[in-house]
Amino acid sequence: MTAQQGWPAPSATVAVRGRVTVPGSKSISNRALVLAAIADGPSTLSGLLVARDTNLMRQALVSLGVGITEQDGLVTVTPGSLKGPASVDCGLAGTVMRFVPPVAALADGEIAFDGDAYARERPMNVILGALRALGVQIEDHGTGRMPYSVSGTGSVRGGQVTLDASGSSQFVSALLLAGARYDEGVDIIHDGKPVPSQPHLDMSVAMLRERGVQVDDSQPNRWIVAPGPIRALDYAIEPDLSNAAPFLAAAIVTGGEVTVTGWPAQTTQPGGQLPDIFTRFGADVTLADGELTVRGTGRIEGLDLDLSEVGELTPVLLAIAAFADGPSYLRGIAHLRGHETDRLAALETEFNALGGDVTQTPDGLEIRPKPLHSGLFGTYHDHRMAHAAAVLGLVVPGLEIENIATTAKTLPEFPELWSALVS
Ligand SMILES: O=C(O)C1=C[C@@H](OP(=O)(O)O)[C@@H](O)[C@H](O)C1
Ligand SMILES: C=C(OP(=O)(O)O)C(=O)O
Numbered sequence: 001m002t003a004q005q006g007w008p009a010p011s012a013t014v015a016v017r018g019r020v021t022v023p024g025s026k027s028i029s030n031r032a033l034v035l036a037a038i039a040d041g042p043s044t045l046s047g048l049l050v051a052r053d054t055n056l057m058r059q060a061l062v063s064l065g066v067g068i069t070e071q072d073g074l075v076t077v078t079p080g081s082l083k084g085p086a087s088v089d090c091g092l093a094g095t096v097m098r099f100v101p102p103v104a105a106l107a108d109g110e111i112a113f114d115g116d117a118y119a120r121e122r123p124m125n126v127i128l129g130a131l132r133a134l135g136v137q138i139e140d141h142g143t144g145r146m147p148y149s150v151s152g153t154g155s156v157r158g159g160q161v162t163l164d165a166s167g168s169s170q171f172v173s174a175l176l177l178a179g180a181r182y183d184e185g186v187d188i189i190h191d192g193k194p195v196p197s198q199p200h201l202d203m204s205v206a207m208l209r210e211r212g213v214q215v216d217d218s219q220p221n222r223w224i225v226a227p228g229p230i231r232a233l234d235y236a237i238e239p240d241l242s243n244a245a246p247f248l249a250a251a252i253v254t255g256g257e258v259t260v261t262g263w264p265a266q267t268t269q270p271g272g273q274l275p276d277i278f279t280r281f282g283a284d285v286t287l288a289d290g291e292l293t294v295r296g297t298g299r300i301e302g303l304d305l306d307l308s309e310v311g312e313l314t315p316v317l318l319a320i321a322a323f324a325d326g327p328s329y330l331r332g333i334a335h336l337r338g339h340e341t342d343r344l345a346a347l348e349t350e351f352n353a354l355g356g357d358v359t360q361t362p363d364g365l366e367i368r369p370k371p372l373h374s375g376l377f378g379t380y381h382d383h384r385m386a387h388a389a390a391v392l393g394l395v396v397p398g399l400e401i402e403n404i405a406t407t408a409k410t411l412p413e414f415p416e417l418w419s420a421l422v423s
Helices: 026-037 052-064 093-102 115-119 125-135 170-179 198-209 241-254 272-282 313-321 332-337 343-354 383-396 404-409 414-422
Strands: 017-020 043-046 067-071 075-079 086-089 108-114 137-141 148-153 160-164 186-190 221-227 257-261 282-288 291-295 304-306 328-331 360-361 365-367 375-377 399-401
Touching: 017 241, 017 414, 026 043, 026 052, 026 075, 026 093, 026 170, 026 198, 043 272, 052 067, 052 086, 052 093, 052 404, 067 304, 086 093, 093 108, 093 148, 093 170, 115 272, 125 137, 125 160, 125 170, 160 170, 170 186, 170 198, 170 221, 170 365, 198 221, 198 272, 241 257, 241 272, 241 291, 241 313, 241 414, 272 282, 272 291, 272 313, 282 313, 313 332, 313 343, 313 365, 313 383, 332 343, 343 360, 343 365, 343 375, 343 383, 375 383, 383 404, 383 414
Parallel strands: 017 257, 086 108, 160 186, 304 328, 375 399
Antiparallel strands: 043 075, 067 075, 108 148, 137 148, 186 221, 257 291, 282 291, 328 365, 360 365
16 A cells, blocks of 8 residues: 555644534433433433444444434434344444444344454453343344344343443443343343443443432442333433544644634543543643633643553544653553554554654553654544544644544544544
């Protein structure tokens, strides 16, 4: 492949200044869809993300028998009786491959799951094993991976299950989201190294409680969901704060100023930690009147960051750290090896191919800033690799991004929004 085959990342001739509005959160959108699909009546969702991951979730739920209609940007989800046979394309969406099987278990009939080639590499065994322990029949040909099928009888016994969710918080969220609809509810006990992505767990619990479900998360590493209905709820989805990260990073690496509109005062999204992290990098950050403004000060400090709670922010934060005045250490993110790609390996390879000095550690990445040169940045079907490359490209002229279209996973309009902001 030659460098000509990539998307020419705009470089910033002047400091980036502007305002951006990003579409709805992937994580909240797909939870809202799942919960609405198994609620006690129709729910209307506003601000739902339109992207590959949410489209796959919608298709999955429709194929199970859920009604989904759309008018004037509002999406109405009407629960139906869940039935197989059906097949579900998970693409590369963790939220689809982990959150839908516990719902499919409530269907009557066989639901087959498959996805992109790399989806077969993403860890699934924990959630499949947990579902089996809760009384669900699963066929995975002994692989613990995709493709698999879930054969339901219209109800799930549920009850207590012990699992190791250190590989992904989505194993816990998946059971939380459907568990109220199981006969005995679900009592999830985590046994293993710490569960990553605490904000995403909080998001699942909060969204269940908003819908009247009783969740007891008062003990560490244990979540008890009482059996009962999930109340239908009309719901507005927050903007995706993780997808806002590259735009805000543009201000930091160019010494400019970027405002993201619609920033929630309170959030369970991991991006809620961005103001603090950006401040530690040396940026000026203001949150007022529902807008977050980040101003680059011309100085970026190398940081030692535990990103275990906010792993999905890693690629963009590494791109900022590439221009810091000292080394940075990003820790607590071994589980990123099971994301859209092995993100630790991919980031190390691609940053170093531009002349960078990035090293994988057992649980993270170290970066020692060095001048970078132009080149083609591989994205490995990973939207956040593309975001990181775009941030680098502001400072590194001639950088090209392979398969920029991969950003469609969560933000199809990324190339246009980016070009409009930075050029
Ligand atoms: O539940 C969710 O919506 C997510 C949980 C996290 O997964 P991991 O805990 O596997 O990192 C996060 O990285 C992913 O982007 C979305
Ligand atoms: C890890 C991610 O996605 P997924 O929901 O597919 O796990 C991500 O978006 O960074």
